[in-house]
Amino acid sequence: MRSVRTLGAALMAGVLALAAGCGDSGDGKDGKDGGAKPISVQASNGTVTLPAVPKRIVSLAPTHTESLFAIGAGAQVVAADEYSTYPANAPRTKLSGFTPNAEAIIKYKPDLVVLSNDQSGIVAALGKVRIPVLLEPAAATLDEAYDEILDLGKATGHEDAAAKVTAGMRTAIQKAVAGAAKPAAGERLTYFHELDEQLDTVTSKTFIGQVYGLFGLGNVADAADKTGGGYPKLSGEALLKADPDLVFLADTKCCGQSAAAAAERPGWSSLTAVRKGQVVALDDDVASRWGPRLPQLVQAIGAGVAKAANAR
Numbered sequence: 001m002r003s004v005r006t007l008g009a010a011l012m013a014g015v016l017a018l019a020a021g022c023g024d025s026g027d028g029k030d031g032k033d034g035g036a037k038p039i040s041v042q043a044s045n046g047t048v049t050l051p052a053v054p055k056r057i058v059s060l061a062p063t064h065t066e067s068l069f070a071i072g073a074g075a076q077v078v079a080a081d082e083y084s085t086y087p088a089n090a091p092r093t094k095l096s097g098f099t100p101n102a103e104a105i106i107k108y109k110p111d112l113v114v115l116s117n118d119q120s121g122i123v124a125a126l127g128k129v130r131i132p133v134l135l136e137p138a139a140a141t142l143d144e145a146y147d148e149i150l151d152l153g154k155a156t157g158h159e160d161a162a163a164k165v166t167a168g169m170r171t172a173i174q175k176a177v178a179g180a181a182k183p184a185a186g187e188r189l190t191y192f193h194e195l196d197e198q199l200d201t202v203t204s205k206t207f208i209g210q211v212y213g214l215f216g217l218g219n220v221a222d223a224a225d226k227t228g229g230g231y232p233k234l235s236g237e238a239l240l241k242a243d244p245d246l247v248f249l250a251d252t253k254c255c256g257q258s259a260a261a262a263a264e265r266p267g268w269s270s271l272t273a274v275r276k277g278q279v280v281a282l283d284d285d286v287a288s289r290w291g292p293r294l295p296q297l298v299q300a301i302g303a304g305v306a307k308a309a310n311a312r
Contacts, residue, residue, distance in 0.1 A: 036051065036052035036053070037052075038050060038051050038052070039052070039053065039154065039155060039157075041134060041151050041154050041155045042151075043134045043135050043136060043151060044135040044136065044137055045118065045123050045133060045134075045135040048132055048133065048134050048155070049132070050111070050112060050132050050155060053076075053156060053157035054076060054110075054111040054112035054132075054155070054156060055076055055111060056076070056078045056108065056109055056110045056111050056112070057073065057076045057077045057078065057110060057111075057112045057113070057114060057156065058077075058078065058079045058080070058095070058105055058108050058110040058112070058113045058114070059077055059079070059080045059081065059084060059090075059113075059114045059115075060080075060081045060095060060096075060097035060100055060105075060113065060114065060115040060116070061081065061084075061097050061114065061115055061116035061136075062080075062081065062083045062084045062085065062086070062097075062285070062289055063116065063138075063148075063289040063290055063291040064114045064115070064116065064136060064148075064152065064291070065077065065080045065081070065084035065086070065090050066084075066086055066087070066289065066291040066292055066293065067148070067149045067152050067162075067165075067291045067292055068114070068152055068156065069087050069089075069090065070149075070165050070291070070292040071149065071152060071153050071156070071158040071161040071162045071165055072158045072161045073152065073153075073156040073157075073158050074087070074089070074090070076156060077090065077091060078091060078108050078109075078110065079091050079093045079095060079105075079108045079110075080092050080093060080095070081093070081095045081096060081097040082094055082095060082096060082097075083097065085285060086285060086293075097115060097116065097117070098117070098119075099119075099120055100115065100120055100122040102122060102125040102126055102129075105122075105126065105131075106126075106129060106131070110131055111131070111132070112131075112132050112133075112134065112155065112156075113126055113131060113132070113133045113134070114133075114134045114136065114152065114155075115133065115134075115135060115136075116135070116136055116137050116138055117135075117137060117138075118135055123135055134151065134152070134155055136148045136151060136152070138207065138290065139207055139290040140207055141207065141210060142173070142210065142211075142294075144290075145169075145207075145290040145291070145294060146166040146169065146170070148290075149162050149165055149166050149169075149291065149292070150162050150163065150166060153165075165292055168295075169292065169294060169295055172295035172298070172299070173214070173294065173295050173298045176295065176298045176299045176301075176302040177214045177215060177298065177302065179302065180215055180302040180305045180306050180309075181305065181306040181309040181310055182216075182309060183308075183309045183312055184312065187312065188216065188217070188218050189215075189216075189217050189218065189245045189246060189305060189308050189309065190217065190218040190219070190220050190242070190243075190244045190245050190246070191212060191217045191218070191219060191220065191244050191245065191246040191247070191248060192219075192220050192221065192234070192239060192242070192244040192246070192247050192248070192273075193208060193209075193212065193219075193221075193248045193250060194247065194248065194249050194250060194251055194257070195231075195250055195251060196251050196254075196255060197251065197255060197257065198233060199233055199234040199235070199236065199239060200231065200232075200233050201221045201224075201231070201232060201233070201234055202219075202221065202230060202231055203219055203221050203222045203224075203225045203230050203231070203232065204219045204222050205225075205228075205230050206230040206231070207290060208287065209230070211294075211297065211298060211301065212301060214298065215301060215302065215305045217246070217305065220234075220239070220242035220244045221234055224238060236265075236266070236267065239271075240267050240268075240270065240271065243270075243271055243272050244271070244272065244273055245272055245273060245276075245278060245308045246273050246278050246279075246280065246304050246305070246308050247262065247271070247273040247274070247278070247279045247280070248279075248280045248282055248287075248301065248304065249262065249279065249280065249281050249282060250282045250284055250287040250288065251284060252281045252282065252283070252284060253283065253284040253285065254284050257281070258281055259274075259277070259279035259280075259281060262274065262279050263279070276308070276311050277307070278304060278307060278308045278311070280300060280301070280303070280304040282297065282300055283296070283297075283300075286300075
């Protein structure tokens, strides 16, 4: 994570003294003196320096677990949090990424811990026992998503693989957007992204909202965000009045939602998205993570956009 994204958190406590004055080699290969080179990475908790390529990584964020495996660092991951459901061979444990416990993490003897939030002060806690921590919070933009994968590549000795993964993501996303059918000039498709049956949703300012923005879609929830937090709740009446062209369900796995189930909701049979078969069921996990499978989400959105555009 480049310095432009640094959140101002204090420099990680307890980093080995070897970090002082070290070069930013990032490959962990043997140096001229026969020893391993230290690796320095800019993260949200400052400059994180590892004495060598880590062999025992604990990942406390599903997105980062996916990324580590995608870049070839899966064999170095000795433990992942309870929600790291992908890939299937990830060493999933009862560790929590939301309320991480230092004692539970230390039992795995990690030489690197990767996480996406520090609400419980875990960075400082692990710093006291000299365990390096890479804090990579939820991405706010596509560039940040790519940047985090590159950070993981640098930290784990898989820079080239990380570069290939991000390049592949960029290409796939660009192809999906370019290949999507566009509505007629002067027309703009609208959408609603459902997080749960209570109609919690996202606005255009969020990461997921920016993904939809790649297709030029209008978000019917933007006006409902009175606090500016990016995650408002729509009333059923407001949604029916907005009548979006597309509805994307990101609660299919967690809550058993589907296009058929949505059509049975009071008043929903009159929605344009329902009448024209433009309710798109998404994979919850893919839709809530910002890692290597992001192109799958973009492709699913693109398919929905193409159908809606051709139906006009």
